[in-house]
Amino acid sequence: MDHFTLPPAFKSPSPEILHKIEEAIQSFSVITDVPVTFFNTNGEIQWECHRQSKFCNFFDVYKDPRSVCSKNLASSAKLATQLGEPYVFVCKAGLVKIAVSLILNGQVAGCFMAGPIIMGGLKESIITNVFSLNNIHFDSYPKIILFLRSMKIFKPKEVSHLASLLGSCVLASITHNEDYASINSQYKEQKRIGENLQRYKKENKTMPYPYELENQLIESVKDGDTNKSLSLLKKLLGELSLIEVGDVTSIKTKVLGICTILSRIAAEKSSLSQEQTESYFYDMNMLNQAVSFQELSILASNLIENISQVIASSSYSGKSxxxxxxxxxxxxxxxxxxxxxxxxxxxxxxxxxxxxxxxxxxxxxxxxxxxxxxxxxxxxxxxxxxxxxxxxxxxxxxxxxxxxxxxxxxxxxxxxxxxxxxxxx
Known part of the structure; x- marks a missing residue:
């Protein structure tokens, strides 16, 4: 199977976007056992996924740009674009297809066609339509009938779910989400730290403990500056990870020590409620149970944020x-x-x-x-x-x-x- 590409005339997005689209459609096709074809704006096949399950490939009429099949596909692709959502339609043979238009930067790049699939059941009319639309040699009859009977049958409600799923796959591939991008960025940051760990380990380098950074973090939390505190914590965790060569237990011991100091400062600066005290105890216990660097980072960030916010609002107990x-x-x-x-x-x-x-x-x-x-x-x-x-x-x-x-x-x-x-x- 060729990689997913766009027509030369179309201003192609980044390779990363194309890869995400290809990966999403492949996942949809594999899990549903439904073939997906991408047609460019001229109605030409640009890319196919799960081709061996595609019934249309038996027939030459399917690829004829002047045929009734091509016209039916073109009009359905146009309607999917106009609707801005998945469009479920029945082809001339009586089989069901799902059209989802691909629109990038306000420009129509083509259309994904999922199917054909059988909805409800294999009716006699479908077999009749297939043979009437195509000039089929007698020797091919058994093969075609067997293929039709082996196709999975979907209920109408299931077809609706397939349409929603395909539409979501396309949309999620081309839509940037800041929240998930942030999480992915954190993952890449941890991966980078891991690579640095290996390099430092090989070079047998030693690093001094970042006391200055730790003091800056404590002062920032005492000031109630949450954003700065979280930024400093991230830097401190990165350096601790290098110093301890990724040993989560050693990193955790140092972070717990810092959080204990900050919890005591919070208690001194404000009158902690029973609920807040129990919350700190619970958060510290969770932090102590962390088994990965990523988990440790998330739990420490949550605890630092809570302490900083409590200190920031400690001079005010009103409701405004x-x-x-x-x-x-x-x-x-x-x-x-x-x-x-x-x-x-x-x-x-x-x-x-x-x-x-x-x-x-x-x-x-x-x-x-x-x-x-x-x-x-x-x-x-x-x-x-x-x-x-x-x-x-x-x-x-x-x-x-x-x-x-x-x-x-x-x-x-x-x-x-x-x-x-x-x-x-």
Whole structure:
């Protein structure tokens, strides 16, 4: 059987798309035992699948472009295109066929014809029509009758299901789905990591533990920045996979350690409900039972996402979804230039309304909360790092060190420098 191709005059899609179409139609044909033929826009046979089960191939009239068969196929293909869905029709011999038009980039590329098949039962009229349409030699009678009687008989409802299935096969092959593409991308990423593992193993290379990446992940989760946390986790898992040469047990031990730290931080920063506590316990237990790197990655991502979101909303226990989202946005973007207006635009709401609602729900203004978030972050940097005050102010979201010191002293009662002397570890 030739590979599925399109006519030279048609602007062909990528080889990947053509392969997906061929693979889908072959799967349909093998599992249903129904032959499928692809005709180009001129009514010429371009590709056949399961050809040995195709009854039409017994007869020359089927391939004659001037015959009643060709005209019947052409009109059915046209109708399938106009309908935009599978079209079930009865050929001149009384056998059933299913037409599904192939449309790519707004251009009709041809039509898939499934069949012929027998619907309901092998009627005497079908045999009569077959012989009347074709100039059949007497010696061929037994062979043709036996072939007809060996064909599978489908009920009308089954034919309807076949039509839906064929249409879905064609549509799924040419339609890009972001969700499945994302999953497939993750699979390819894991495959790439596996190949890197083998290469590093052969070269006997050693890699240092990515402490910096781990610290960035912990800080990101503490900030409630879910998207950044998940991105950092993905990088960390990739490096751990290389360091441990794919040993899932060793990788799992390190990931469980990180998740334990983060769970404790979540408990300290927020008042966890019984349900949340049980959820963490369940997620950690599931993570501990992971048997593959992919499973470990998915479970760790889910746990990190949950912890990050709990921390992000820990300063608010009200019921307003707008304020919850506003707080999450602040926690994720406090290092950037954000304002009441930018957050309001993000939430598609009026700045004045957000200002009033924020003060009402939080007991402080938007600006005060933003500054409080930035100052709390600066306290962590002052206590845990030795970076200079300019960098502390920048990493906390303040553009001006003087303004940072002023706000810090107002909120904490002492200067950033004095705070570091008292709290530095």
């Amino acid at each position: 979804q707008i304020i919850k989202q506003a707080i999450q946005n602040i926690n994720e973007n406090y290092k950037n230039r954000i304002s009441l207006k930018t957050v309001a635009d993000y939430l598609h709401t009026n700045p004045s309304y957000l200002s009033v609602l924020f003060k009402q729900e939080m007991g402080m203004t938007f600006t005060d909360y933003l500054n409080q978030t930035r100052i709390n972050k600066s306290c962590e940097l002052l206590a845990n790092t030795g970076i200079n005050l300019i960098d502390v102010s920048m990493q906390s979201g303040f553009d001006d060190q003087s303004y940072f010191s002023k706000v810090f002293k107002k909120m904490k009662g002492i200067t950033p420098k004095d705070y570091r002397k008292v709290n530095a570890k």
